[in-house]
Each structure stands twice: as structure tokens, then as C-alpha cells.
Amino acid sequence: MALLPRWQYMTDESKALVKRGAVSVLVLFVAAFLLRALLPWVLLALIAWFVWSWMNRR
Template sequence: MPLLPRWRYMTPNSQRSARRLGISVGVLLLGLLVKLPLTWLVVGLMVWWLWIGLKRH
């Protein structure tokens, strides 16, 4: 059973956005559990989002 019931009806762009959001939330939660500084987590996620965005264009 998929996590998002309507996953197969979503556009590819919506699927990418949902996947990217899920990974970001997971990284933030994992970082907070390991007690990494929030600043480093946010900077790391921003760099990752920029890298993904630039790689796509």
C-alpha cells in the first residue's frame, strides 16, 4: 500500500516535490535526533535543494 494513495495519479513534477519534501523532513528529524545544530541542517538542505534545482535545468 503506497504512502500517498493517489501517488500514481500525481504528475511527475508533483511526485518530485513530494519526495523532496519527505526527504527534507526526514533529514531534519534525523539531524535533531542526533542533536546536530539546526543551522547546519538548514544550510545543508538549502545547498541540496539548489544542487537538485540547478542539475535539472
């Protein structure tokens, strides 16, 4: 049985809890996707910064 037919019988508090949970899961997926996409660039920038600071010390 699908969740949607049960939606009409849920209390307002239960509906709010389900909505907050869904939004939280969506935010986690977006954050994981962005982290996966940006992590190589962040690591490359950190390595470049360390090399730059090491070269300026000499």
C-alpha cells in the same frame, strides 16, 4: 482516503516535490536526534577546553 492511491494520478513534478519534502523532513528529524544526543558532550568538551585554557594561563 490514503495518499498512495492518489500517487498514480500525480504528475512527475508533484511526485518529485513530495519526495524532496519527505527527504527534507527525514533529514531534519535525524539532525534533531543527533543534536539532542550530542549536545551534552559538546557542552562538556567546551567547558573542559575553557578550564584547560584558564589553567594554562596561570
